[in-house]
Amino acid sequence: MSPRLLxxxxxxxxAGCGREAVAPAPRVARVFAAASLTxxxxxxxxxFEKEHPDTKLDLHFAGTPSLVMQVQQGERPAVxxxxxxxxxxxxxxxxxxxxxxxxxxxxGLAIVVRPGNPASIHRLADLATPGLxxxxxxPEVPAGRYARQALGKAGVAVxxxxxxxxVKALVTKVQLGELDAGIVYRTDGHGLDxxxxxxxxxxxxxxxxxxxxxxxxxxxxxxxxxRFVQFVFSPVGQNxxxxxxxxAR
Amino acid sequence: MTxxxxxxxxxxxxxxxxAAGLFALPLLGLVLRAPWREFGRQLLSPAVGxxxxxxxxxxxxxxxxxxxLGLPLAAWLxxxxxxxxxVVRILxxxxxxxxxxxxxxxxxxxxxxxxxxxxxxxxxxDVSLPFTTPAVCIAAAYMGVPFFVLCxxxxxxxxxxxxxxxxxxxxxxxxxxxxFVVVPMIAPSxxxxxxxxxARALGEFCxxxxxxxxxxxxxxxxxxxxxxxxxxEPDLAVLLGLVLAAVSAGVLLLLRHRVLVRP
Numbered sequence: 001m002s003p004r005l006l007x008x009x010x011x012x013x014x015a016g017c018g019r020e021a022v023a024p025a026p027r028v029a030r031v032f033a034a035a036s037l038t039x040x041x042x043x044x045x046x047x048f049e050k051e052h053p054d055t056k057l058d059l060h061f062a063g064t065p066s067l068v069m070q071v072q073q074g075e076r077p078a079v080x081x082x083x084x085x086x087x088x089x090x091x092x093x094x095x096x097x098x099x100x101x102x103x104x105x106x107x108g109l110a111i112v113v114r115p116g117n118p119a120s121i122h123r124l125a126d127l128a129t130p131g132l133x134x135x136x137x138x139p140e141v142p143a144g145r146y147a148r149q150a151l152g153k154a155g156v157a158v159x160x161x162x163x164x165x166x167v168k169a170l171v172t173k174v175q176l177g178e179l180d181a182g183i184v185y186r187t188d189g190h191g192l193d194x195x196x197x198x199x200x201x202x203x204x205x206x207x208x209x210x211x212x213x214x215x216x217x218x219x220x221x222x223x224x225x226x227r228f229v230q231f232v233f234s235p236v237g238q239n240x241x242x243x244x245x246x247x248a249r
Numbered sequence: 250m251t252x253x254x255x256x257x258x259x260x261x262x263x264x265x266x267x268a269a270g271l272f273a274l275p276l277l278g279l280v281l282r283a284p285w286r287e288f289g290r291q292l293l294s295p296a297v298g299x300x301x302x303x304x305x306x307x308x309x310x311x312x313x314x315x316x317x318l319g320l321p322l323a324a325w326l327x328x329x330x331x332x333x334x335x336v337v338r339i340l341x342x343x344x345x346x347x348x349x350x351x352x353x354x355x356x357x358x359x360x361x362x363x364x365x366x367x368x369x370x371x372x373x374x375d376v377s378l379p380f381t382t383p384a385v386c387i388a389a390a391y392m393g394v395p396f397f398v399l400c401x402x403x404x405x406x407x408x409x410x411x412x413x414x415x416x417x418x419x420x421x422x423x424x425x426x427x428x429f430v431v432v433p434m435i436a437p438s439x440x441x442x443x444x445x446x447x448a449r450a451l452g453e454f455c456x457x458x459x460x461x462x463x464x465x466x467x468x469x470x471x472x473x474x475x476x477x478x479x480x481x482e483p484d485l486a487v488l489l490g491l492v493l494a495a496v497s498a499g500v501l502l503l504l505r506h507r508v509l510v511r512p
Contacts, residue, residue: 065480133362138463138477161380162380162462163462163477165458178357178361
């Protein structure tokens with residue numbers, strides 16, 4: 001690098017620093033959320049940041065058990081949104097939450113099938129049809145546990161060809177045509193019109209998935225996190241959740 | 250200059266210590282957190298047994314493919330140089346550097362029910378590979394065999410052709426020359442290649458989950474079992490991790506061993 005080029009680069013860096021110093025640094029809070037909340041929380045966070053321009057949310061999505069483990073290992077997100085109550089209970093037991101977790105939304109189950117439903121699957125019992133390739137999420141993932149509960153209620157025995165690690169992976173494999181059907185959340189068809197078809201599980205077999213949210217103790221940006229939790233419960237937040245197919249709490 | 254030298258030595262030693270720590274500490278974490286009392290009971294559980302069996306079957310399959318298909322390929326690659334050979338070599342070596350998830354997606358799009366080859370397999374033979382044990386084996390071979398081809402080709406290229414000429418002058422045919430002169434003389438390269446192939450196939454995770462799915466007893470190999478256990482039984486995950494780490498260390502020891510690989 002020539003000296004002139006180097007000084008140009010240095011100037012650019014200094015100028016960049018200067019500009020950043022003029023605007024006040026946004027107050028950052030870290031949000032841990034279940035993988036199945038990826039789309040809706042991205043939207044919620046964008047709306048929240050628009051309402052509170054001085055804040056910034058660092059969103060972190062993964063399977064709920066992985067997130068729980070990270071908190072158990074000492075991570076302290078300002079907000080923790082879990083895909084189920086059982087996993088949240090582990091954090092309650094570990095005494096790392098601020099107050100009690102509150103349910104902010106709920107979800108139901110649906111059967112995801114190929115576009116237009118060529119195998120004409122209309123209820124859980126149809127999943128037992130021989131020759132169909134059906135997969136569930138693993139029983140260690142909330143979606144997999146709910147799916148097995150629903151099948152149990154319907155008295156249907158399904159031989160799953162694979163225990164998929166999360167609902168998104170399952171939906172993708174149905175979309176690619178490698179699977180004929182799987183059990184996922186009702187919200188998983190959002191934005192996939194024409195690529196997959198979702199068939200709601202009958203109310204008598206359905207399992208209501210409840211999503212709890214809470215802050216963790218000693219978290220950086222705890223006040224921003226608390227405001228975000230309030231926002232999720234506000235009419236604006238609940239509207240966004242409903243627009244993604246979630247039921248209000 | 251003389252005063253600077255000791256300081257440089259200290260800085261170097263510190264850097265080396267940090268580097269060694271970077272690799273030693275994670276393993277220490279695994280060893281310290283391992284539920285040693287549970288070791289025997291957990292390892293003998295049927296779920297772990299199934300995963301071990303699948304891992305052994307698929308990684309051994311990869312080594313068999315390496316010798317049956319990889320060795321002729323390496324022989325052809327080593328037998329000259331041409332543009333075609335270069336292109337084929339890049340294709341074969343690609344899985345070594347390719348992120349495994351890309352390998353898995355590629356396998357699914359090629360051999361899946363609606364894949365380039367898979368749809369043909371389905372229409373003609375009524376065969377569907379994804380979510381089956383053969384799919385696990387294919388993923389293992391796809392990821393492992395390139396290491397064997399790499400080592401075998403290097404061995405063949407360093408091989409002194411005069412031995413073959415001598416054997417030919419004594420009346421040995423091509424097959425006899427290859428199997429009784431060339432193969433024994435490049436055995437160290439082949440052994441090293443086979444070990445690397447086996448170890449890579451044993452550790453295969455991403456492509457397997459993408460292409461073969463994850464079902465206990467059918468496609469859940471040791472690394473997949475380790476990943477599932479991390480979600481609900483971290484102790485078991487640590488244990489499976491230790492077994493895999495021990496096997497990997499064993500492979501490295503064998504590679505260093507003079508009987509197998511002459512330095």
